[in-house]
Amino acid sequence: MTFDDIRHIALAWPEVEDGSSYGTPALKVRKKMLVRLKEDGASLVMPGVPPDERDMLVESQPKVFYFTDHYRDYPTMLIRLSKAKRATVEPLLRRHWRTLASKKAVREYDATVPS
Secondary structure, X not given: OOHHHHHHHHOOOOOEEEEEEOOEEEEEEOOEEEEEEOOOOOXXXXXXXXXXXXXXXXHHOOOOEEOOHHHOOOOEEXXXXXXXXXXXXXXXXXXXXXXXXXXXXXXXXXHHOOO
């Protein structure tokens, strides 16, 4: 995957906008960070992942998921774009989007998606 792939997925959701964070490209929802490109240009900084889930993902798929000491105390995970698959990343992105988007935007989006 590439950051452009991530953009293509997330910009289809209401209230998602291009932005920047720490000098890198980012996607934001109502001015809050949904996801950003890490300074290395090869990884995503993915907030909204509780430490216990992050640890499980890192243990089960260490080539895709990892974190550094800097993120140890935060609900944040790093994702290697070159190893990531849409089916793995999209649910994490969507879940975090749901926590940042307005209730109205989530309701309207859910009404348009076939169940």
